[in-house]
Each structure stands twice: as C-alpha cells, then as structure tokens.
Amino acid sequence: MNGHRIILASQSPRRKQLLEWAEVPFEVMVQSTDESYPPEMPVPEVPVHIAREKAIAIRQKFESLHDANNIIIAADTVVVLGNTIIGKPKDREDALDILSRLSGNKHQVITGVVLLKGRQEIAFADITDVWFHPLTKEQIAFYVDKYQPYDKAGAYAIQEWIGVVGIKCISGDFYNVMGLPVSRVVTELKKME
Template identity: 45%
Template sequence: MKLILASNSPRRRQLLTDLGVPYTVRLQEVDESFPAHLQRAEVAEYLAAHKASAYRADLAPEEVVLTADTIVCLDNDVLNKPADATEAIQMLTRLQGRAHDVFTGVCLLRGDGQQVVFSDQTRVYFRSLSRSEIEHYVHKYTPLDKAGAYGAQDWIGMVAVTRLEGSYFNVMGLPVHRVWDELVKLGGNEWLPVA
C-alpha cells in the first residue's frame, strides 16, 4: 500500500516522517468552509472527509490518502486560521488565561473506496499573557497558517501552555497514535518501517 499525505503542513510531514511511514505528498485546493450547524469535533471530521473526497477519483487501488484538519474551540466558537495579524492577536487575547480544546479530524480513504473518519481531542491550558507577549509572538512567528493563531511547538507553546490533557501531537496537527492504529487496520504490518 502507498500512503498519500494531502497536506501542505510541515508539522504533519514531520510527524509522519518521525513515525517512519513512507509517504508522498499530493496537493489539491479544497474549499474549507463548513455548514454552520456543525460543532466542535464534527467540524474537524467534516473538513477532513471533505478534503479526502477531492482525491477519490484519482486514487489507485493500492493508495491511501490521509487528510486532516485541526481546529481550536473556545467554548463553542471555532477559531480557524486567522486572516491577518490583527485577527491573530484577537484570537490569542481570547485564549490567554483560559482552557480550550483542539480537535483534529482525520480521514483515511483507500483507492478501493474504504474510508475511515475520526477525530481526537486535546484540552490545552494557557496561562495569562501580556499584550506585548502576544504581539511579540504574532509579529515574530506569523502564525497565520495555524488554527487558533498558535503552534504548540512554537515560542508561545513554551511560555503559555501550562498543561495538556490528551495528545500533544494532536495539537501539532496529527493524532499520530490514532493514525497508526487505523493504518494498521487498513494495511496490517505493511506500514512498519524497514530496518
């Protein structure tokens, strides 16, 4: 079997590389809007499945495409990627001093049509941050490609995240433990790295 990663995220690429699963990257532009009635994990799963559907017609029988979408939820508000630095500062101002949830939805779609969609949740606790800390992070690290306007692996993760309940890798953008379990169900030991 051949794994196709349908993501431009350097973090997802690094996590799969570290897992030792060979993959190739294949990208397509996909609309990332979602129905307004969906909430929390439903949004992440919907977007992952929606992205995978764009690859359905092009998959060979032995290929498996992996799509994922990470969202940050503060209460019931979904904080996706900020449009600009001002919105990033607003998001981080809302998150500071509070706990929020990170959901990553994943879809694995085989060329034979078999599909599995799942999500993982991590609760993230932020300490209170000053306006200057928030502005420093946004202007130096430009987190416009990150849900909730932050990356846990960045400077702000080191200074703001006080506690996690769940998978750290899920916050980075891929619940690797769950992905591995599902890949094994789809392809058995075929995914084990060659020594």
C-alpha cells in the same frame, strides 16, 4: 506499510514532519477544497467533514488512487473556545485578538482525520484540551511579530516559543495540537492492511 502507497493530502509541514518521525513512508498530494461546512453541524464533526472533503478531492483528481493499494490520509485541525471555532487569523490584529481570548483560558484542539482505501473509510476526531497561562500584551505581540502564525488555527503552534512559555498544561495528545494525532493514525493504518 506492506506495499501500500500512502498519500498525505496536506501541505502542512507539521503533519509531514510527524509522519516522518513515525517512519511512515508517504508522498504528499494536495488539491484545494472548499473548507466550509453546514452551520448546524456539531463542532467535533467539522474537522472530520473538512478532512473527508480533502481526501475525496485527491481521490477524484488522481484516478490511479482508486486502487485498493493506495491509502489517502487527510486531516483538518480546528481550535475551539467555548463552542466557537477559531480559524486561522486574517491578519496581525486578528492574531492578537485570538491569542488575547485564549490567554488564561482553556480551549480545545480538535483534529479530524479521514483515511481512504478503495471503498474503505476510517474517520475520527481527536480532542486535546489546552490551558494557557495568562499572557501579557507584550508576550502576545512578540510572538505574533516574530513567528507570524497566520497559517495556524488558533494563531499559534504549540511547538514554538508561545507553547513553551505560554501553555500551562494539556490533557490529550500533544501531537494532535501540532496537527496530527500520529500514534492513532499509525494504529488505524495497521487496520487497513
């Protein structure tokens, strides 16, 4: 991206893969951050808030990143059923419960993205609607036991078995459900050149 050093502030293998597919040169830097948010914060603002905290933590940790030639990309994805944010499952029972609630229903996947370059910030949230077919208890248990989706918001990954057999349709960016609306990220990166 024209001499810019791009830093992905995420350990997510899916976000890394998506940027690689888009042929964006980048390096990964991570810093643990507090992922809490004010309880009164509107749901679509939550992943942007968390992404901003991740980006700021990286910039604070590495003084060299204050340089205007560096762009930090941070993202956070939440799954929302009704008006309730569903995080990563705590254990097997929680994963089974989450997928049982998503079964046969529509939910939203919201990814908040923050790009930082010097004092410039671009922040946005991308929303994809996802409808699951009704799933049997056996299907849900098979998926949880085989794929162990404990590091995934909503207890599933769209690119795995459950996405192939369980998702009826989506409205919005498929890659947003994987964790990064990569085409929009590339578009916003060009604005920062």
